Amino acid sequence: MAARIARSAAATGPATGARTTTGEIVAWLAERRRAHGTRIRRIPFAELDGWSFQEGTGNLVHRSGRFFTVEGMRVHDADRPGAPWEQPVMRQPEVGVLGLLAKEFDGVLHFLAQAKMEPGNRGMLQLSPTVQATRSNYQRVHGGSGVRFLEFFTEPGRARPLTDTLQSEHGEWFLHKSNRNVVVETADEVAEDPAAEPDFRWLTLGQIGELLRLDNVVNMDTRTVLACLPTTAEPRPSRHTDAEVSSWLGAARSRSRLTAEPVRLARVRGWLRDERAIRRTDDRHFRVVAVAVEADGREVGSWTQPLFEPCGPGVSAFLFRHFDGVPHLLAHARAEAGLPQTVEVGPTVCHTPDGHGHHPAYADVVRAADGARVRYAAVHSEEGGRFLYAESRCLFVSLDGVDDSALLTPPPDHLWITPGQLGALTRRGHQVTVQARTLLAVLNSGAARL
Missing domain, CATH: 3.90.79.40 (EvaA sugar 2,3-dehydratase subunit)
Structure with missing residues (x-):
């Protein structure tokens, strides 16, 4: 497997086995950004649709009880001086799927990437995995459309797993969040007609590497999945076993x-809530804000949600x-x-x-x-x-x-x-x-x- 991964990493254009040039991928991303016409604006908390501050706790929750909640967290470090600190934190107990679909073309492994919009990204649209979805999303709690190609990652035997692990995310902003990071390989004909699947393209690992040299092009979910690839070849001497x-x-x-222990968001010490933000009294670290989003090409065309803003x-x-x-x-x-x-x-x-x-x-x-x-x-x-x-x-x-x-x-x-x-x-x-x-x-x- 390591040799196949290395071959894909070495392929950066048609001359080395890629189906297209990296320049064409950059142009495709720009075209999809224009086509989706995404709009985002900050809103007061009162304009959040389906979100509210829970009576008693002050936690920011969705009416479905799903997606995620913004709660409080008290942190104590016995090895550092000072009193415990408190802060808002996101709690998202659902395990989402971050999945890349792989397939060989002319002996070179390619990965099916998606041009996907996320409201908090710079430029909003970046290169994403084939599937990037929370359980609430792929179970369609939002009432929108289904997730394309999800079946390759959820139906047993549909594709051959190359790597499949649970991974953490930002431990300073999430409380115990995990996502499934998975790469599976198929021999099926999938998304090979760009006109039929305009938001998806097959790329080699080397082409994704070229895009990783650019600012804000490859999103976090793609990066964490790529880190799980079995790339290790022969053992090399190391300073430690x-x-x-x-x-x-x-x-x-x-x-x-x-x-760390959970506390009510309403009781978090050192933080203030006004109509547009939850922030520290000294306005440091990060804020909790609210946004309204309009986006073509997503499972739902418009929605509102809270975000953490560093x-x-x-x-x-x-x-x-x-x-x-x-x-x-x-x-x-x-x-x-x-x-x-x-x-x-x-x-x-x-x-x-x-x-x-x-x-x-x-x-x-x-x-x-x-x-x-x-x-x-x-x-x-x-x-x-x-x-x-x-x-x-x-x-x-x-x-x-x-x-x-x-x-x-x-x-x-x-x-x-x-x-x-x-x-x-x-x-x-x-x-x-x-x-x-x-x-x-x-x-x-x-x-x-x-």
Whole structure:
């Protein structure tokens, strides 16, 4: 399987096995953006249709009891000074499907991608997986149309699974959210006529990699699915064995004293609610806002919903270095209160916008990196169905040639691991953060080479 994935990653145009050029894909995305004519506007909470603040708790809920709720969360970290902090958080117990359909054309694996609009994305329309749907959506709680190609991911035996795991999402904004990340392969004739399926195109992994070099083109859900691909080839020497990496993560989880408990949204301390936003008293971190959306090509043509809006951009970066000719990433055992197991493997630096007064280790190293050391840099949107204009600058920064003993022997919550080891952890599920999975997708697709 790894050889087939590598062949797809090497195919970037018709000369190497792709069905079309990447330039044609960029033009197709622009054409679909014009065709869908999406409009979004901010509204006061009172104009939300089907959403309301629940009597007693103040939680923001949908009348169906489905989709998601905005509640309160109290977080306590016994290893950090100060009182517990409180904040709004999204609770979405349903497990959604993020699925890519794969098929071989002339011996090269292609993936069926969708031009999909999400209200919180920059530019709104980005490259999405074949299927990107919550359970409420694909069970049509909204009363709209069905989800195209869902049957390949829900009907047993319909397609051959290549990877299938449960993965977490942003643990600072979601409480224990998981999605199914799945790639299945078919031999059926599917979406091969662009006129019949104008919102879908078959792309190689290499073409998606070329698009990942552009800002805000490939959405978060595509990136996290690509991170789960079985790309590991022959074993390569690493500074730590796989068992040692697992032990390091297990020890970090056992040491963590970060705890979270739900509280009523109406009682969240340090936050204010007015007619248009729920925000901190100092207007930092993020806000809860409401939007009205009109969009052609979605299961429902118009709707309203709450979104979380961060107060600034984030940074997600891996420092890397070669040891004995093998690239290693400096991984961080990152604790986030909303993660199902509290601690997962994250990038070296993952700075959530204006985070809780905590300056992450190695942030200065990333910030000071010059052009020669930055091997990859692009801005990518986070989950556009839940977050409004949430973006992170994603980077790989080389430390080759840097003589710094502190970097070679990092603190206990950091460890040098290979990309292959990061991929193996990802395929186990609930081991690697969504930010680290974005950067792994960059490597898996060939968008960056270390």
